[in-house]
């Protein structure tokens with residue numbers, strides 16, 4: 001079998017979820033499927049069983065495929081720490097930093113790693129479904145590209161391009177994408193998928209027919225907008241799908257929108273809980289008014305702490321703590337709650353004062369901690385993962401809370417993913433709601449979070465089966481790009 005590359009006309013066209021749906025659809029047919037993204041830029045990541053770190057989306061796609069997530073599925077992960085600098089993870093482990101200007105020179109070695117990894121992965125799986133990044137029409141990046149057409153050229157992969165009709169301009173984006181590609185690259189372009197469609201597909205049909213005619217490429221199908229399919233977003237907070245949905249709960253949770261939020265998928269499980277409304281905010285009044293406030297992880301703890309202060313959010317958090325209203329800090333957010341932070345590693349700032357809401361001191365070490373710890377809280381099992389350089393030590397009296405501490409209404413842990421554990425999440429929410437003076441209890445019979453994720457993956461695979469020309473999809477995967485296609 002050959003494989004496939006799923007690219008997009010834009011970022012956020014839905015490539016990750018379409019890839020997840022295709023992975024599950026192929027797995028249902030009894031094939032051994034692996035997802036692959038040569039290079040991901042994201043601060044939402046996951047720790048695999050072997051201790052390697054990969055992008056959250058590839059972890060989800062591996063789950064969709066029913067295989068164990070591993071470093072090879074996302075050999076290069078760039079985690080932006082600022083607008084100009086990314087922390088590079090290669091094959092699941094720290095690999096230094098890359099300045100924006102260094103991409104051209106720094107990338108060659110990374111391209112080699114990605115190509116070697118895909119070559120090896122292809123020997124172990126029946127099909128590898130590759131996901132592109134951004135858009136292949138970013139021709140300014142073509143020379144060093146190893147994620148989009150550069151990857152497809154190297155492996156002779158047929159490329160399907162996903163267009164986002166919800167954003168508008170999808171026909172122009174499809175045509176324009178092809179027109180901007182070189183002849184060599186157009187030869188690999190095999191067809192189109194229209195994504196996130198709401199309404200009557202009959203109205204769209206003449207446009208689709210015309211685009212197929214003009215481009216000489218078939219439209220494999222139109223995937224509908226799927227409500228409720230949003231968890232495990234690739235972009236930290238910015239694209240959190242639940243932020244776009246009406247939730248209408250009685251327990252209000254505010255999640256502080258750090259500029260460098262990381263692993264913010266932690267709050268997905270709160271947004272999925274019946275009776276809970278989650279909002280992203282940078283507004284001190286919202287932080288004061290909400291029942292519960294979550295400080296998520298951060299790729300740049302000290303910088304995001306300074307941002308917090310500059311926005312008046314630090315004061316709002318202190319007021320909450322003084323009034324006994326709950327605040328939960330997770331990893332970077334937990335570090336900020338400390339009395340003091342010593343960091344010569346991530347920010348190089350030395351010693352800075354923390355918010356002083358937990359009796360802890362944090363110090364950063366060059367050694368990165370990657371792990372999948374487990375524990376219990378009030379008798380509930382908790383499976384978690386951790387990704388950090390900074391560690392907190394107690395500097396006074398507090399009640400143990402997972403690996404961290406609780407002092408009054410302020411809770412903190414380095415562990416991510418704790419809220420995915422149904423028993424723990426519901427017990428903690430009940431206790432935090434009581435601290436906030438709100439009566440909230442879990443809805444009997446509400447699905448667990450893992451079951452919700454599974455049903456989301458099933459809905460994606462069902463949409464692939466129902467709306468795409470799956471015969472053509474299989475033919476492309478087996479036989480590669482079409483022979484002699486039209487070149488614009």
Ligand SMILES: NC(=O)CC[C@H](N)C(=O)O
Pocket residue numbers: 262263296297298299300301330331332333346387388389390391
């Ligand atoms: N995952 C996180 O929130 C990381 C926190 C912090 N940036 C650290 O590396 O320690």
